[in-house]
Amino acid sequence: MDAPAIEVSGLCKRFDGVIAVDDIDFTVPAGHICALLGGNGAGKTTTISMLLGLLLPTSGEIRILGMDMRRERYRVLPRMNFSSPYADLPRRLTVMQNLSVYARLYGIRDRRRRIARLAAELEIDGFLDRPYGSLSAGQRTRVSLAKSLLNRPQVLLMDEPTASLDPDTADRVRGRLEAYRRETGATILLASHNMQEVERLCDDVLIMKGGRIVDRGAPAALRERYGLADLEQVFLDIARSDRI
Amino acid sequence: MTAICATAGRIYAMLLRYVYLMRSSWPRVLEMVYWPTMQMILWAFTNQFLAEHSEWVAQAAGIFIGAILLWDVLFRSQLGVSVVFFEEMYSRNLGHLFVSPLRPWELVAALLSISLLRTLIGVGTAALLALLLYHYSIFALGLALVAFFFCLAVMGWAIGLMVVAMVLRYGLGAESLAWAIIFAIMPLCGVFYPIEVLPHWLQPVALALPASHVFEGLRAIVVEGVFRTDLLWRAVALDGAYLIIGVTVFLLAFRAARRRNLLLHMGE
Numbered sequence: 454m455d456a457p458a459i460e461v462s463g464l465c466k467r468f469d470g471v472i473a474v475d476d477i478d479f480t481v482p483a484g485h486i487c488a489l490l491g492g493n494g495a496g497k498t499t500t501i502s503m504l505l506g507l508l509l510p511t512s513g514e515i516r517i518l519g520m521d522m523r524r525e526r527y528r529v530l531p532r533m534n535f536s537s538p539y540a541d542l543p544r545r546l547t548v549m550q551n552l553s554v555y556a557r558l559y560g561i562r563d564r565r566r567r568i569a570r571l572a573a574e575l576e577i578d579g580f581l582d583r584p585y586g587s588l589s590a591g592q593r594t595r596v597s598l599a600k601s602l603l604n605r606p607q608v609l610l611m612d613e614p615t616a617s618l619d620p621d622t623a624d625r626v627r628g629r630l631e632a633y634r635r636e637t638g639a640t641i642l643l644a645s646h647n648m649q650e651v652e653r654l655c656d657d658v659l660i661m662k663g664g665r666i667v668d669r670g671a672p673a674a675l676r677e678r679y680g681l682a683d684l685e686q687v688f689l690d691i692a693r694s695d696r697i
Numbered sequence: 698m699t700a701i702c703a704t705a706g707r708i709y710a711m712l713l714r715y716v717y718l719m720r721s722s723w724p725r726v727l728e729m730v731y732w733p734t735m736q737m738i739l740w741a742f743t744n745q746f747l748a749e750h751s752e753w754v755a756q757a758a759g760i761f762i763g764a765i766l767l768w769d770v771l772f773r774s775q776l777g778v779s780v781v782f783f784e785e786m787y788s789r790n791l792g793h794l795f796v797s798p799l800r801p802w803e804l805v806a807a808l809l810s811i812s813l814l815r816t817l818i819g820v821g822t823a824a825l826l827a828l829l830l831y832h833y834s835i836f837a838l839g840l841a842l843v844a845f846f847f848c849l850a851v852m853g854w855a856i857g858l859m860v861v862a863m864v865l866r867y868g869l870g871a872e873s874l875a876w877a878i879i880f881a882i883m884p885l886c887g888v889f890y891p892i893e894v895l896p897h898w899l900q901p902v903a904l905a906l907p908a909s910h911v912f913e914g915l916r917a918i919v920v921e922g923v924f925r926t927d928l929l930w931r932a933v934a935l936d937g938a939y940l941i942i943g944v945t946v947f948l949l950a951f952r953a954a955r956r957r958n959l960l961l962h963m964g965e
Contacts, residue, residue: 497954507955507957507958507960507961509952509956530797533796537961539789539792540790540795540961543788543790545718546718547723554711555793560798634913661765694919
């Protein structure tokens with residue numbers, strides 16, 4: 454049994470009386486790719502924000518790589534990273550300048566080599582000297598992914614990593630994530646609305662609704678349990694049921 | 698030692714980020730120099746006119762030019778902190794920054810450093826132009842200038858951090874505070890006139906501002922030829938309190954932003 458890379462227990466978040474995340478517990482074993490599935494407002498982004506320490510929980514405990522995020526956040530952060538459509542990079546800076554600043558923030562010693570390698574892998578080497586703001590959505594997503602891999606994170610959190618990408622770019626991004634997990638044994642937690650993506654990438658799925666985890670399991674096990682052909686049908690079945 | 702190096706590296710990374718931003722846009726650099734220069738020119742002409750019609754101004758050579766240059770140190774230092782922080786909000790970059798190992802106080806250190814650089818560029822250029830165009834040298838104040846500069850810069854940083862805290866709390870709708878708040882303070886600082894001119898009930902408020910003591914100190918040097926250390930120490934003591942309050946308010950606002958999920962969702 455792998456030791457968990459992410460352990461969450463009794464996690465709650467309330468905003469002015471509204472419950473966004475309601476007493477959830479889960480673990481993600483090291484080296485696994487886990488998906489958070491759920492409709493809009495299910496609590497996926499709020500959960501990821503709390504795992505990152507960007508948002509303080511109302512109650513509950515989060516341990517990442519064995520460390521308590523409340524007390525040891527700055528020991529964990531150098532070993533994790535994230536990418537999200539809700540966070541952007543400075544648009545006037547070139548791609549190279551952005552990556553260079555973040556490489557310094559993460560204390561990476563072989564900055565030039567690391568950036569050159571990621572640029573080649575993610576095919577962003579052709580526009581390293583262009584301002585980030587001048588790039589297309591697909592190019593920006595690849596740059597954001599490069600930023601999130603700069604420090605070779607052991608835990609990678611991604612919020613809708615392929616949202617608004619064309620099928621070709623989305624496929625490349627998924628391929629890169631698979632390769633990264635294979636090469637490094639990293640743990641990846643991603644929130645997604647794309648069921649094909651989840652079926653292809655993920656070992657485990659957590660399905661959220663109304664701030665709670667209403668079901669969990671491997672994609673194949675979930676399909677089997679619900680007797681449905683694909684994960685999208687499972688998702689629709691849960692989303693349209695009264696189960697909370 | 699390793700921890701100190703890592704901290705220095707992160708502060709340097711943020712400084713580099715702001716220098717890249719300045720370099721990417723010449724209008725930003727021009728704007729830094731433009732307003733202090735325009736202010737200096739306006740008050741230099743006013744000074745010339747009043748010197749011909751007022752014995753007091755004639756005695757105190759270039760007092761208004763010196764005062765406006767020092768006022769701009771305060772104003773630019775405050776803007777240097779708040780406007781640079783707004784850049785992070787405009788670019789929706791706070792989420793990325795605060796999941797990196799960057800500590801909030803390291804960001805504060807970077808903001809203060811870049812504010813110092815921007816103030817030196819802006820006010821320094823205006824001061825050199827005053828020397829060139831009006832033969833007025835603020836550098837003749839010598840070490841007093843260094844003391845005045847830092848007293849005003851620290852007050853500007855403290856107010857800048859409080860403005861940032863307000864914007865973290867209330868969103869970018871409050872960004873106009875960055876420009877408005879300092880002009881509310883200006884009449885109380887006695888930039889161009891002694892504090893005794895103010896109504897009695899306002900004088901204690903004025904004396905609670907470090908800048909008031911700096912401008913009184915400037916007049917003491919220019920008019921009486923005396924460097925008043927008592928005024929300087931009062932300004933330094935008040936600055937210490939202001940800076941502690943500014944940093945504390947910023948850190949509290951940052952914590953509140955983490956409670957209310959603003960770091961990831963605040964932006965354009």
